[in-house]
Amino acid sequence: MSLDLAFFAAMVPAVILMGLSKGGFSGLGLLSLPLMALVVSPVTAAVIMLPLLIAQDVVTVWSYRRDFDRRNLATLAPGALLGVLAGYLLAAKVSDAAVGLAVGLISIGFALRRMLGDGKRPAAVTKASWGAGGFWGFLCGFTSMIAHAGGPPFQIYVMPQKLPPAVFVGTGAIFFAAMNLVKLVPYIALGQLSAQNLTASAALLPVAVAATFAGVWLVRRVPAERFYGIIYWLLLLVGLKLAFDGVRGLAILG
Template identity: 90%
Template sequence: MTFDAAFFAAMVPAVILMGLSKGGFAGLGLLSLPLMALVVSPVTAAAIMLPLLIAQDVVTVWSYRREFDLRNLATLAPGAFIGVLAGYLLAAQVSDAAVGLAVGAISIGFALRRMLGDGRREPVVTRARWGAGSLWGFVCGFTSMIAHAGGPPFQIYVMPQRLPPAVFVGTGAIFFAAMNLVKVVPYLALGQFSAANLLASAALLPVAVAATFAGVWLVRRVPAERFYVYIYWLLLLVGLKLVFDGLQGLHPFA
């Protein structure tokens, strides 16, 4: 791995996108790893990103430390930790492409249903439930470990509750911060924290932190209704990208 102009040309935008995602514009982060994979392998990209994610988690958790929904965290956490464990144990048997394709298709369907349906009638506001929370928590943990795609399942579960934007972001910040810390153990077991990877993480750390603060600043200035419109569009676009990547992985183009 060479720290040249091409490396930083791909890595810096990727880290900025992840920082904005961590700051509140969920979904943008899924564009980070494909950008990083232009100059390093996907496995190396994920290893470089995890310490940055943890640093960004510190910023978001501190920024939203009083704005989160405890019931959502309680319903999501048990399934999520089981999902991370299942992803670690089944990583060699499960195709990243198949998981991405499934998550992408679900995300597109959910986003279109909400965007098209909400324009005709008042959206039905749901609440956190143990059954649904356990299911979507497991999907979050599993897809985060296998394909780094835990954001869309979280959005599908929490967005219909129409939480205030800061509470929505704060809940996600705490949830994914805990999950990223859990993922450190399997990453260590897989030997992915090499000296070169950690050096790359350290070089990108200032950009990661600054971008996260920028995301927090923007979220607090976007009206609630507009915020959810943006998030639905991001979920739709991310879903399309996951489907494209999944189809490409299952049937590589010539």
């Protein structure tokens, strides 16, 4: 891996997208790994990104330290821990493409139902519950560990609650910060955090932090209805991309 112009041409936009995602516009970050994979392997891209994610988590958790929902965190956490463990144990046996396709189809169905199915009738506001939280938390942990796609399950569970945008983002910030710290353990155990990868992460760190602050700034200035409209569109687009990549991956595997 060479830190040349091609490396930064692919990596800088990827890190900016991840920063905006961490700042509040969930879904954009899913486009980061494919961009990074243009110049490094997908595994290396994930390793380089993990320290950046943790640094971005510090920014978002600090920025939204007063804006989060405790009940959502409590209902999601147990399932998420089990999901990360299951993903770690089954990583060699589960196809990334199949997981991506399943998450993509669920995301597309949810986004279209919310955007089109309700018509002019206001969608019913839900509340955090242990059953739904355990289920979607497990999917968050599992898909994050297997396919780096924990965002859509989180959105599907929390968005119908119509939390204020800052609370929605703050809850996700704390939730995924904790999950990234848990995921750090297997990365260290497998010896993937090499000096070369950490050097690449350090070179991209200023961009990662600046982009995250930009995302936080934008979220605090976008009205709630427009914010959720943007998130539904992002969820739909991310779902389409996951489904497309899943179908292509399964076709290759088959």
